[in-house]
Amino acid sequence: xxxxxxxxxxxxxxxxxxxxxxxxxxxxxxxxxxxxxxxxxxxxxxxxxxxxxxxxxxxxxxxxxxxxxxxxxxxxxxxxxxxxxxxxxxxxxxxxxxxxxxxxxxxxxxxxxxxxxxxxxxxxxxxxxxxxxxxxxxxxxxxxxxxxxxxxxxxxxxxxxxxxxxxxxxxxxxxxxxxxxxxxxxxxx
Amino acid sequence: xxxxxxxxxxxxxxxxxxxxxxxxxxxxxxxxxxxxxxxxxxxxxxxxxxxxxxxxxxxxxxxxxxxxxxxxxxxxxxxxxxxxxxxxxxxxxxxxxxxxxxxxxxxxxxxxxxxxxxxxxxxxxxxxxxxxxxxxxxxxxxxxxxxxxxxxxxxxxxxxxxxxxxxxxxxxxxxxxxxxxxxxxxxxxxxxxxxxxxxxxxxxxxxxxxxxxxxxxxxxxxxxxxxxxxxxxxxxxxxxxxxxxxxxx
Numbered sequence: 001x002x003x004x005x006x007x008x009x010x011x012x013x014x015x016x017x018x019x020x021x022x023x024x025x026x027x028x029x030x031x032x033x034x035x036x037x038x039x040x041x042x043x044x045x046x047x048x049x050x051x052x053x054x055x056x057x058x059x060x061x062x063x064x065x066x067x068x069x070x071x072x073x074x075x076x077x078x079x080x081x082x083x084x085x086x087x088x089x090x091x092x093x094x095x096x097x098x099x100x101x102x103x104x105x106x107x108x109x110x111x112x113x114x115x116x117x118x119x120x121x122x123x124x125x126x127x128x129x130x131x132x133x134x135x136x137x138x139x140x141x142x143x144x145x146x147x148x149x150x151x152x153x154x155x156x157x158x159x160x161x162x163x164x165x166x167x168x169x170x171x172x173x174x175x176x177x178x179x180x181x182x183x184x185x186x187x188x189x
Numbered sequence: 190x191x192x193x194x195x196x197x198x199x200x201x202x203x204x205x206x207x208x209x210x211x212x213x214x215x216x217x218x219x220x221x222x223x224x225x226x227x228x229x230x231x232x233x234x235x236x237x238x239x240x241x242x243x244x245x246x247x248x249x250x251x252x253x254x255x256x257x258x259x260x261x262x263x264x265x266x267x268x269x270x271x272x273x274x275x276x277x278x279x280x281x282x283x284x285x286x287x288x289x290x291x292x293x294x295x296x297x298x299x300x301x302x303x304x305x306x307x308x309x310x311x312x313x314x315x316x317x318x319x320x321x322x323x324x325x326x327x328x329x330x331x332x333x334x335x336x337x338x339x340x341x342x343x344x345x346x347x348x349x350x351x352x353x354x355x356x357x358x359x360x361x362x363x364x365x366x367x368x369x370x371x372x373x374x375x376x377x378x379x380x381x382x383x384x385x386x387x388x389x390x391x392x393x394x395x396x397x398x399x400x401x402x403x404x405x406x407x408x409x410x411x412x413x414x415x416x417x418x419x420x421x422x423x424x425x426x427x428x429x430x431x432x433x434x435x436x437x438x
Contacts, residue, residue, distance in 0.1 A: 118257050120258070120408065121425065128235075129233060152424045153409045153410065153424060153425075158305055
């Protein structure tokens, strides 16, 4: 368990059920306990991303920060979209990063390049508490731009953007514990 | 490892200079040593008091040949090297407070801060060390919590004889880290009273927790058993021995 252990107990999951077909919908959708079981299994094995797909169903679990995100989608695309059927927890409310600008509608999460943490530690958005953040939403970066620090055992790891583009999302907050491979920023190349 | 010492009378920060040298291609083993720092740095932009000849201000460039996830062990390795160098050169009994503060009777005598930097030659780690040589000019807020070599030995410390001792222990423990990281963890645990069974409080970013130390993880993180029995793994945060905190009140 890490510093985020306690926070992880406050499990909050965001689930979106995209267009569910009426044809064969019973076989296609998972029931709640099955979904929970799956999420727990994925969490237990420390995956940050899990995807399963067959002819009828596609499930993608993505763990960002401490909150598992569950997206269920069923193929083929339905004629009659139905209301979301899965509710285990209130939707995750994302706290906007200080100085964050409105996201453009086109910036879908999956299209973004994710800058991930190379190490387990604590995320710092600025070099010192009284200094401005290295980068904010809307900033342009290049490969060598320092975007944050991840501290572990008093080793300050400077994280570079690795790609050129625009900062669209900041997934973590200043001072937050981060895991290996956890997405920190979303960059539109 | 071949050590090259660059000596400065006065510099902004030895770590900043070492970072610049690493970016310009400096090899592993380059040391920046200064008699004075104009802008000595601690964690999170804090100032490291660095008056002329009052401390040893030293930064080392490393190009580590270990896995990224184990990089934090460099700061534990540094603590082991400095701990042994001070004990050996000045005959002072020291302790290591997690993760890499060197203490004498609960007072800080040395602080260590490491930083990574991407260079054309690959990742470099800059290890910065500040050892208090003299404490006569300590500001009042430091006088209670810090000590110096001069205060502990009653003599004027000789930097010129200490530097080769320090670099030789660096060489020894750096090689040990590259060869077998488990040995560095063992060396650290042997020298730190904080490794096992210490009742501490830890100030994290948003909370203060209490517990008993239960050794260190593979990467040097501290295992802490809370009063509830829950085990927490600590990567950052200020650790304080609880008994000392209470006795001050």
